[in-house]
Amino acid sequence: MPLESALTPETTRPTLSRRFSVAPMMDWTDRHCRFFLRQLSRQALLYTEMVTTGALLHGDSARFLRHSEAEYPLALQLGGSVPDELAACAKLAQSAGYDEVNLNVGCPSDRVQNNMIGACLMAHPALVADCVKAMRDTVSIPVTIKHRIGIDGRDSYAELCDFVGQISEAGCQSFTVHARIAILAGLSPKENREVPPLRYEVAAQIKRDFPHLEIILNGGIKRLEDCHVHLQTFDGVMLGREAYHNPYLLAEVDRQLFGATTPVLSRIEAMQSMRAYIAAHLAEGGSMHHITRHMLGLGQGFHGARRFRQLLSVDIHRTSAPLALFDQAAQLLEGR
The missing domain is CATH 3.20.20.70 (Aldolase class I)
Known part of the structure; x- marks a missing residue:
């Protein structure tokens, strides 16, 4: 689940x-x-x-x-x-x-x-x-x-x-x-x-x-x-x-x-688990940066990590489609 x-x-x-x-x-x-x-x-x-x-x-x-x-x-x-x-x-x-x-x-x-x-x-x-x-x-x-x-x-x-x-x-x-x-x-x-x-x-x-x-x-x-x-x-x-x-x-x-036996989330699963929460925050008039600034640490130690962090820390302030940018960043976590 x-x-x-x-x-x-x-x-x-x-x-x-x-x-x-x-x-x-x-x-x-x-x-x-x-x-x-x-x-x-x-x-x-x-x-x-x-x-x-x-x-x-x-x-x-x-x-x-x-x-x-x-x-x-x-x-x-x-x-x-x-x-x-x-x-x-x-x-x-x-x-x-x-x-x-x-x-x-x-x-x-x-x-x-x-x-x-x-x-x-x-x-x-x-x-x-x-x-x-x-x-x-x-x-x-x-x-x-x-x-x-x-x-x-x-x-x-x-x-x-x-x-x-x-x-x-x-x-x-x-x-x-x-x-x-x-x-x-x-x-x-x-x-x-x-x-x-x-x-x-x-x-x-x-x-x-x-x-x-x-x-x-x-x-x-x-x-x-x-x-x-x-x-x-x-x-x-x-x-x-x-x-x-x-x-x-x-x-x-x-x-x-x-000692839990539940599966460990992948990075992309952790990212995607936040999407609905972010959408609700945006609907209340909030900024996606309020949330994703805390998620930058997911981008560590893999090819594309720097781009992941750039999307969510720099590009995020320029976009008119925050969830599309969020999805773009999530794709960089594929297989991580």
Whole structure:
């Protein structure tokens, strides 16, 4: 059965598992990206972009919460540090149908620091614990956290244990650990993803010292072979930019990591599974580029890949027949 029909809202809601997830990424993991990734993997847990409490409580909450039921299992990542506000947003997330609420304690950008959001919260474990407790007291869906192994000025292992310990005492049972510190003074967000060294051994020690907690490893993971290795130590793995730039790796996730026996989609099948979704978006007045910008990674490693990407990133802005151009690009995936 094609995934386009297999993933309709009428099908049984899948069980949430954090064995494999795709990280929340600003400007990337929007609802169109998530719908596309879901065509490739039925089991991967998908995350929204980070949404601030202010955006949800004082902005267009319907737009920020909008998603398709075909995206499940799906988690909403929140940015904030006021317990009551986070609780109100968690309630909105549960009402909207999300499977999980995740608190961002890892983003290092200046903008979120100035609003007490993201990695700077690692210096305030008691406040984070209050935030987690407020959300858990309000909703029945899981409340999880994504964090670094430390920040500049608070990067000892003892301080990390104190952080995890206080948050777990507030009731959080699942921690996604980006195995780098965040350097909040002097490095850009991009540099913070690359300059601080990966220290998987620190995350592994957290799992040993807190064996009752679910510990998900994030940071620098690029291959499913690496996922198999890390899953011998951790409860799950989270991929970020590699999953976005090379999305076809998700086509093997269900079979390799979840033991599924369903056929693996070819690249052209993954492409074609999006056609009806794109047509519906165009009918609503949307642009095909809103969706296909997330699909450029299908064009990797074969003759014609460059032309595929050019059609969907350059020519797309010049055409008056977007679906015809889409079909032209899809033909380049024939046999891939």
